[in-house]
Amino acid sequence: MEFYDVIKTRRSVRSFSKKAVDDDVLKRLLDAARVAPSGGDQPWRFVVVKDKRTKSKIASACYGQDFIAQAPVVLVCCALKCNSGYEPWQDEAGRRDTVIAVDHLILAARNEGLGTCWIGAVHDEQVKKIINVPDNVDVVMVVPVGYPASKSAFGKPSGRKALSQICFFEQYGKSK
Numbered sequence: 001m002e003f004y005d006v007i008k009t010r011r012s013v014r015s016f017s018k019k020a021v022d023d024d025v026l027k028r029l030l031d032a033a034r035v036a037p038s039g040g041d042q043p044w045r046f047v048v049v050k051d052k053r054t055k056s057k058i059a060s061a062c063y064g065q066d067f068i069a070q071a072p073v074v075l076v077c078c079a080l081k082c083n084s085g086y087e088p089w090q091d092e093a094g095r096r097d098t099v100i101a102v103d104h105l106i107l108a109a110r111n112e113g114l115g116t117c118w119i120g121a122v123h124d125e126q127v128k129k130i131i132n133v134p135d136n137v138d139v140v141m142v143v144p145v146g147y148p149a150s151k152s153a154f155g156k157p158s159g160r161k162a163l164s165q166i167c168f169f170e171q172y173g174k175s176k
Contacts, residue, residue: 006111009154013115014067016146021072025112029145032108036101043094044101047076047131054130061126062119062142071144076127077102078137091138098140106143115148 030046038044049055050073058076059068068074079098082091102118109116124139133139148154169176 001111006107008157010107010110011115011154011157012117013144013146013148013153014117015149015153016067016071016115016144017149019072019147021114021145021147025114026073026145028112029105029108029114033101033105036097036104038097038100039093042097042101043080044098045078045080045137047078047133049074049076049131057130058127058142061123061130063121063123065119065121067117068119068142068144071146073145075105075143075145076131076133076139077141077143078133079140081136081138095138095140102141102143109145110154113147114145115153116143116145118143 026048030048033044033046034042036044049058052069055069055071055074058074059066062068077098079091079094082094106116106118119142122139122142127133127139127142128137164175168174
């Protein structure tokens, strides 16, 4: 798929078919995340979850968003915490780096014909207990991955602001 088509047709998918995601495809998605830019020595970690019971528990820990458990694969996206003790901004930088890696993964999924949904509403301590995440790691988000149940899943985009509303030149609020 052409790169800009991937970007323009990416959608949040909340209904998945039962078709399994091939391990080779999943590996390509994770590899796309692996090569993302990082200012903090790649602090991201991904837990691949396919077990039905575990996915159900994770969905409950995501404020009961039950559609998460219906995806063939659920990725729990984590970031290592900084241990320096004197640079608290590094924890936030690690979380940002992880979000960049997840964005690479989500775009790679779209390129493969897969649907995803960015889940930030997560009770992270609950998810940590479910999948045994250590204390020095934060759960940043959860991403269900699978083939959309409907062929129209990548249809019309939701409303987006015009470029002139979000892009300024030389100074905030200044149009060209």
